[in-house]
Amino acid sequence: MKxxxxxxxxxxxxxxxxxxxxGEKQNKELMESLKKWAQINGVFDNSTILGIPQDNPxxxxxxxxxxxxxxxxxxxxxxxxxxxxxKFTGGxxxxxxxxxxxxxxxxxxxxxFSEIEKSNLSIRxxxxxxxxxxxxIDNHLCEILVPIQ
Numbered sequence: 001m002k003x004x005x006x007x008x009x010x011x012x013x014x015x016x017x018x019x020x021x022x023g024e025k026q027n028k029e030l031m032e033s034l035k036k037w038a039q040i041n042g043v044f045d046n047s048t049i050l051g052i053p054q055d056n057p058x059x060x061x062x063x064x065x066x067x068x069x070x071x072x073x074x075x076x077x078x079x080x081x082x083x084x085x086x087k088f089t090g091g092x093x094x095x096x097x098x099x100x101x102x103x104x105x106x107x108x109x110x111x112x113f114s115e116i117e118k119s120n121l122s123i124r125x126x127x128x129x130x131x132x133x134x135x136x137i138d139n140h141l142c143e144i145l146v147p148i149q
Contacts, residue, residue: 001108001115003094008145010090013050014043014083015070021062022053024102027069034069037083044134048072050088051130093129093145094121100132100142108144122149 016037018030031051038044054066070088079085094116098104116123126147136142 001096001111003096003115003119003121005148006093006095006145008088008090008093011048011072011088012075012077013070013086013088014038014041014073014077014079015052015068015086016083018067019063020065022057022065022067027051027067030067031069034071034083037080038071041080041083043071043073043077047134049132051132052088052127054127088129089126091124091126092148094119094148095131096144096146097141098144100137100140105142112144112146116146116148121146123147124149 014037016030016034018026020026031049034049035044038047038049048071050068050070050072052068052070054068055064057065068086070086072088073079096108096112096115098108112128124147128147129145131143131145
């Protein structure tokens with residue numbers, strides 16, 4: 001796995017949230033809602049979209065797990081309902097580019113912690129984030145951002 005290190009600035013986000021068990025179907029529906037909202041509100045083209053699981057399902061009851069899909073917006077953008085306004089804290093991340101397929105993502109999760117250890121990196125207490133741009137979506141790619149010290 002190829003790793004690049006990136007310092008990501010704090011960003012203002014518009015987001016949609018699902019509360020409940022993490023799952024492919026729920027995440028996909030939530031993402032489609034965000035993309036539709038972003039297109040209607042003129043912020044989809046050239047956007048950065050984030051998928052952020054807020055809770056660890058090994059610690060948090062599955063019915064209380066929060067998953068956010070977000071689009072980065074500028075500080076002056078008026079965020080219309082049903083989207084909510086939030087902040088992506090940013091920081092230092094190990095960035096992995098992968099095919100946006102169930103198999104590639106599954107393989108990633110099976111190897112990520114050994115890859116981080118092998119690279120002598122240390123994970124910090126922040127969610128692991130999925131990042132998409134329209135160009136990446138067009139090429140069926142996604143990035144996984146692992147917060148590091």
